[in-house]
Amino acid sequence: MDSRFVRATIRHLLTVIFLGICMMWIMAPTNTYIQKWKPSISKKVVSTYFGTQALTMLIWTFPVLFVASLGSLYLHLGKNSNQNASQSNEKKHRQALWRKPVLVKGPLGIVSGIELALLIMFIALLVWSLVTYLRRLHTITPKAAAIEGVKVWEMKLFDAALYIGLTGNVCLAFLFYPVARGSSVLPLLGLTSEGSIKYHIWLGHMTMVLFTIHGICYIIDWAVTGNISE
Known part of the structure; x- marks a missing residue:
């Protein structure tokens, strides 16, 4: 089978997977995912071996590993073929435009x-x-706060801390994407290891900021409600 056909198939498959990953990240904070998709998928994938973590592994872990595996095959076939030599000038020009510097000054x-x-x-x-x-903070009512035995603003602060932490999980998830020289994911996106390290560092800073705010909000809430000793 022609390696160019295989690479084209892999490229289209990777595009579909990438769009699927983007869709899941977009849907993750919505009520549709939390109230409908997540419970439905959990019932089908919970197993003896993976337990309640099966959903997390299926949606967030497996696609990345699958992309990395396909990326390795894609790059391997590219090295063993003459596709690069036969690329059209137009395609090379498009790739060069994407890799052309657009910002040369700034923190990055x-x-x-x-x-x-x-x-x-x-x-x-x-x-x-x-x-x-x-x-979702707008859905907190005095009645709901009274049931929990707290004030409305205290309940909102507690939930806000949780939501900031969940947003920090997004940074944390992308922080574990490999930026090593041998990464099979970066070349698929037109990135280099050297160029990605700075984003890896800034991603770490963003993660620390979000989780610091997350922790401070919880500490304030615990101090106000008298639960800090717990």
Whole structure:
């Protein structure tokens, strides 16, 4: 079988998987996922071996491992074929445009087009997740707070701390994407190990900021409600 056909098939499959991963990240903070999709999928995938973690492994872990495996095969076939030599000038020009620096000054240094696009999408995902989570604070009523034996603002602070932590999980998840030189994921996105390290560092900073705010909000809530000793 022609390696170019296999690579094209893998490329389209990876595109579908990538879009699926993006869709799941977008849907994760919504009520549709939490109230409908998650319970439905959990009933079908909970097993003796993986238990309640089966859902997490299926949705968040397996796709990344699958992409990494397919990426290794894709890159291997590319090295053993003459596809790069037969690429059209138009395709090479498009790839060069994406890799061309668009920002040369700033805290991130030199930023290419593909890096800027991925960065904007990630920031948009964080904002979307946080805003979607925080919108639920409007559903907290004095009656619901009275049932818990707390004030409305105390209950909102507690939930806000939880939602900030859940948003921090997004950063934490992407923090575990490999940025090593031998990574099979980065080349698929047009990224390099050297260029990704700075984003890895800044991602760590964002993770620490979100989880610090998460912890401070919890400490304040516990201190006000008298539960800090617990």
